[in-house]
Amino acid sequence: MNRLLLTMGMVAVAATTLMAQNAPQLGKDPVAKVVAAMTNEEKASFLVGTGMAGFSGMGMEDATKNATKTSDKDMQAAASQIGIIGETHQLVDGAAGTSYAIPRLGIPSFVMTDGPAGVRINPTRKGTSQTYYCTAFPVGILLASTWNKALVNSVGKAMGNEVLEYGCDVLLAPAMNIHRSPLCGRNFEYYSEDPYLAGEISASMVKGLQSNGVGVSVKHFAANNQEIGRMGVDSRMSARALREIYLRGFERVVKEANPWTIMSSYNKINGTYTSQSYDLLTTILRDEWGFKGMVMTDWMGGKDAVAQIKAGNDLLMPGMPNQKAAILKALNDGTLSQADANKCITRILNTILISPRYKKYAYTDKPDLKAHAVVTRNSASEGMVLLKNDNNTLPLAKNLKKIAAFGYTSYDFIAGGGGSGDVNEAYTISLVDGLQNAGFTFDNNLKEVNLKYLTDQKAKQPKLSPLIAGMILKRIPDYAPTADEINASVASNDIAFITIGRNSTEGNDRQVEGDFNLSQSEQQMMKNVCEAYHKAGKKVVVILNVAGVIETASWKELPDAILLAWQGGQEGGNSVADILTGKVNPSGKLPSSFPMSITDVPSTKNFPDASKIDAMKMMTQGFGASGEKKELEKNTDYTNYEEGIYVGYRYFDSFGVKVSYPFGYGMSYTKFTYSNPVLTKKGNLITVSCTVTNSGKVAGKEVVELYVAAPGKTMEKPAKELRGFAKTALLQPGKSQVVTISFTDAELASFDEASSSWVTESGNYQALIAASATDIRLTKPFTLTGRTIEKVHKVMLPQETLTLLKK
Numbered sequence: 001m002n003r004l005l006l007t008m009g010m011v012a013v014a015a016t017t018l019m020a021q022n023a024p025q026l027g028k029d030p031v032a033k034v035v036a037a038m039t040n041e042e043k044a045s046f047l048v049g050t051g052m053a054g055f056s057g058m059g060m061e062d063a064t065k066n067a068t069k070t071s072d073k074d075m076q077a078a079a080s081q082i083g084i085i086g087e088t089h090q091l092v093d094g095a096a097g098t099s100y101a102i103p104r105l106g107i108p109s110f111v112m113t114d115g116p117a118g119v120r121i122n123p124t125r126k127g128t129s130q131t132y133y134c135t136a137f138p139v140g141i142l143l144a145s146t147w148n149k150a151l152v153n154s155v156g157k158a159m160g161n162e163v164l165e166y167g168c169d170v171l172l173a174p175a176m177n178i179h180r181s182p183l184c185g186r187n188f189e190y191y192s193e194d195p196y197l198a199g200e201i202s203a204s205m206v207k208g209l210q211s212n213g214v215g216v217s218v219k220h221f222a223a224n225n226q227e228i229g230r231m232g233v234d235s236r237m238s239a240r241a242l243r244e245i246y247l248r249g250f251e252r253v254v255k256e257a258n259p260w261t262i263m264s265s266y267n268k269i270n271g272t273y274t275s276q277s278y279d280l281l282t283t284i285l286r287d288e289w290g291f292k293g294m295v296m297t298d299w300m301g302g303k304d305a306v307a308q309i310k311a312g313n314d315l316l317m318p319g320m321p322n323q324k325a326a327i328l329k330a331l332n333d334g335t336l337s338q339a340d341a342n343k344c345i346t347r348i349l350n351t352i353l354i355s356p357r358y359k360k361y362a363y364t365d366k367p368d369l370k371a372h373a374v375v376t377r378n379s380a381s382e383g384m385v386l387l388k389n390d391n392n393t394l395p396l397a398k399n400l401k402k403i404a405a406f407g408y409t410s411y412d413f414i415a416g417g418g419g420s421g422d423v424n425e426a427y428t429i430s431l432v433d434g435l436q437n438a439g440f441t442f443d444n445n446l447k448e449v450n451l452k453y454l455t456d457q458k459a460k461q462p463k464l465s466p467l468i469a470g471m472i473l474k475r476i477p478d479y480a481p482t483a484d485e486i487n488a489s490v491a492s493n494d495i496a497f498i499t500i501g502r503n504s505t506e507g508n509d510r511q512v513e514g515d516f517n518l519s520q521s522e523q524q525m526m527k528n529v530c531e532a533y534h535k536a537g538k539k540v541v542v543i544l545n546v547a548g549v550i551e552t553a554s555w556k557e558l559p560d561a562i563l564l565a566w567q568g569g570q571e572g573g574n575s576v577a578d579i580l581t582g583k584v585n586p587s588g589k590l591p592s593s594f595p596m597s598i599t600d601v602p603s604t605k606n607f608p609d610a611s612k613i614d615a616m617k618m619m620t621q622g623f624g625a626s627g628e629k630k631e632l633e634k635n636t637d638y639t640n641y642e643e644g645i646y647v648g649y650r651y652f653d654s655f656g657v658k659v660s661y662p663f664g665y666g667m668s669y670t671k672f673t674y675s676n677p678v679l680t681k682k683g684n685l686i687t688v689s690c691t692v693t694n695s696g697k698v699a700g701k702e703v704v705e706l707y708v709a710a711p712g713k714t715m716e717k718p719a720k721e722l723r724g725f726a727k728t729a730l731l732q733p734g735k736s737q738v739v740t741i742s743f744t745d746a747e748l749a750s751f752d753e754a755s756s757s758w759v760t761e762s763g764n765y766q767a768l769i770a771a772s773a774t775d776i777r778l779t780k781p782f783t784l785t786g787r788t789i790e791k792v793h794k795v796m797l798p799q800e801t802l803t804l805l806k807k
Contacts (some may be wrong), residue, residue, distance in 0.1 A: 020076065026358075036133075038102070043345060045100045046343065048320065049099060051088070051318055075704050093170055094123075095168060096113050096120070098110065101317070108358055110352050111171070112164065112296075115175075116140055117421050118136050120420065124422040124675075126774075133424060134166070134369075135373060137155055138193050138416075139417055141179075141192075141591060142187075142380060142566035143191070143201060143379065143590060144192050145666075148701075152201055152379075153208035157209070159173075159372075161372070164208070164213065169215060169356055172216075172217045173216060174206065176191040176201075178245055184227065184510070185506065186224075186505075187549070188547035194591070195249040196724075199249035202257075203253045206425070207490055210258075210260065215261055217259070217260070219265050221250055221274060222242075222280065223269050223274075226237065226509055226608060229633075230507075232266070232267065232303075232637070234801060235638075236271075236638055236641060237802070240645060241622070241644045242269065243751040243758075243792075244751050245647055254291050258292075260294065262285065262295050263297070263298055264280075264301060264302070269461055278312060280311075281313055290453075294348055300320070306330045314702050317764065339585055383562075383588045386668065388556060388559070395580060395582030395669060396580055400495045401441060402445045402493045403440050406446065406481060406498045407498050407525070412501070414567050415501070415569050416567045417505055417567065419471075421505070423569075426570070430572075431497070431573045431576055443489050462652045469592045471505055475501075478522050486528055493538075497540075497546055498540060498541070499517065499543045500542065500545065502515060504545040504548060508613075509607075511610045516551075518555060540560055541560065542561070543563050543565050552594055552661065553595075553596040556660065587701040587702065588664055592648060593659050600659075602642075603647070606634075640802055640803075642802060643805050647665075664703070664772035668702070670696025671696040672696075672702040672731075674771075675778075677778040690738070696733060701799055704727075705724075707721060707768040708723045709768060712807075720773070724741035756793065760784055765781065
């Protein structure tokens with residue numbers, strides 16, 4: 001009997017080996033043949049990821065019901081279960097996730113890693129003393145402020161090299177949702193309030209990243225414009241707003257840059273989860289735009305795994321056992337067709353075929369971090385925006401060597417945002433570090449008192465992980481210097497710096513008081529320092545080390561200069577120093593408007609008030625996406641986009657609302673004059689050019705912005721819309737450059753809801769050549785004969801009538 005069993009076992013092993021040998025192999029056989037060879041078990045496994053560290057495998061609703069305690073351990077468990085941030089120890093330690101491998105068919109896993117400001121993996125690993133630090137590049141809002149597509153492309157190339165050399169295949173970036181409200185907690189990693197600028201910057205980033213032979217996952221598709229309630233909030237909007245504002249940038253990236261993958265967002269749009277929306281993922285993305293790549297969910301996104309596959313959401317990440325079970329059951333009982341599953345599997349396999357891991361790339365784990373530090377330093381300085389510079393306060397005069405630095409962020413500079421947008425970098429250069437590197441000295445008494453205050457305050461905070469702390473803890477209030485400390489500093493220093501710091505992260509939105517607005521201690525510090533230094537005939541410079549737009553109107557008259565530094569990555573302090581010393585002439589322009597007040601922003605009444613949200617409760621209850629409710633909460637369970645197409649400058653300009661700093665604004669140490677406007681039309685192509693001359697005394701770069709004002713007679717139109725931009729080379733004093741911007745009449749089309757078409761209007765147009773949305777330098781008129789550019793599917797309509805702003 002034993003011999004018989006042994007013989008049968010050997011036969012079974014031999015048969016299994018023979019089957020594996022005879023099975024089609026990915027890359028050697030047609031993809032269709034490989035798909036046909038999969039069992040239903042393999043298909044169900046392949047359509048979901050392999051899970052992540054600490055993940056229990058339960059669904060989000062079950063996880064949130066079980067995560068009701070408030071200890072750090074329970075919060076960590078809740079965080080891992082509801083998909084705040086992914087982490088796997090498979091293949092690349094600390095990467096966000098991996099796909100499922102099927103060795104018998106020659107199918108390897110591929111590795112996905114965060115994120116928008118650089119690769120996010122664990123910097124140390126068990127069993128080795130080697131470190132795996134990554135470069136913290138500038139955040140997205142800063143890169144958009146460069147208005148320099150070539151520079152952003154170079155950042156993408158450097159970032160993509162780290163993806164490649166650390167053994168990853170797809171970077172979960174760029175993030176390009178619209179700045180609908182300044183309060184969105186994730187605006188730091190998004191680009192702009194304008195879909196054209198966001199689309200162009202994102203396309204440049206994608207091209208740079210993918211030039212390394214690695215892929216991207218452009219996210220979050222679509223309308224992920226708030227973090228409170230993000231796991232299930234219903235973004236309710238008109239078809240026109242959806243098409244013109246929230247999808248237009250994604251469309252540009254798909255058509256211009258051919259990203260490998262797209263990541264669907266957590267939220268619903270007009271009643272349907274985006275990851276379960278056939279209309280979004282198949283009808284619009286694939287049928288209308290021609291996207292050929294793969295779609296993956298955001299981590300734990302959506303609710304119905306089978307519906308996601310049917311919609312064309314190919315890969316469910318990070319992968320949950322209950323998702324696999326649901327898909328397998330549906331395949332076996334026929335409620336999920338083999339055709340729908342096979343389409344998704346085919347797209348995943350096509351992505352694997354072009355991945356470095358499939359090609360067995362011999363990655364080094366040693367990217368050139370020194371070279372990339374230079375890239376981040378240079379790119380950060382080009383995206384910082386000079387908001388104010390009275391009496392040539394900047395660049396700093398050579399006799400100003402002793403600096404009094406107020407605000408603890410001067411010593412604890414913020415490199416970037418939190419969550420999946422965080423990076424484990426080897427170091428961060430603070431403002432003080434950067435200026436000391438440039439030869440300046442600082443008031444040690446102020447340094448010591450600020451650092452001691454910060455250390456003491458941090459010690460009082462709950463012992464939470466950086467991830468959890470970033471989402472639920474308020475920022476430590478700034479140190480309020482005493483009158484004696486301020487007066488003592490005046491006598492021994494040449495100039496004062498005040499650094500205002502703001503961090504932000506996924507999972508929560510910003511509060512108005514103490515975040516968008518300055519805190520009381522910051523206001524008092526600003527007033528007292530400016531009064532004391534001005535009384536002594538000395539100047540004050542404010543540095544904004546912030547994650548997004550803040551209120552400036554109430555205090556901007558106090559200091560002599562204001563530099564918007566954003567979050568410049570690990571070299572941020574050096575980049576700021578390069579501008580303050582004049583080594584770099586600032587050339588950044590605002591990618592979003594700075595309003596006079598948060599109440600002036602039209603989305604404010606339809607945006608969650610973070611000050612009324614219990615962050616701990618929100619964490620344990622799934623960010624407002626818990627089970628069925630009798631009554632839905634406005635701005636948490638659903639949000640009405642009543643402002644429609646009037647987002648950012650489209651609203652302020654169209655309705656005559658004054659702003660503190662307009663879209664596209666940014667100062668320089670030199671002056672530029674615009675002349676010789678020329679407009680030509682050839683068929684449907686319109687070309688506008690002008691001559692830009694550096695009429696100042698130092699070399700500099702200028703961004704030329706092209707807006708178009710439409711007739712607005714047969715269709716409601718904003719006052720003007722950005723339709724092109726270009727940045728000059730570094731122009732020496734007296735030198736000129738001819739800047740040329742081209743666009744087609746299709747770029748001027750608006751979405752007509754009645755006919756579900758993109759149409760241009762007949763009539764007289766104005767091409768507005770500008771230095772900002774409110775600084776129009778030259779104007780050229782032209783006429784168009786209206787036409788239907790494209791008729792599209794009538795899908796994703798609001799389920800009920802919305803009250804919309806009218807011009």
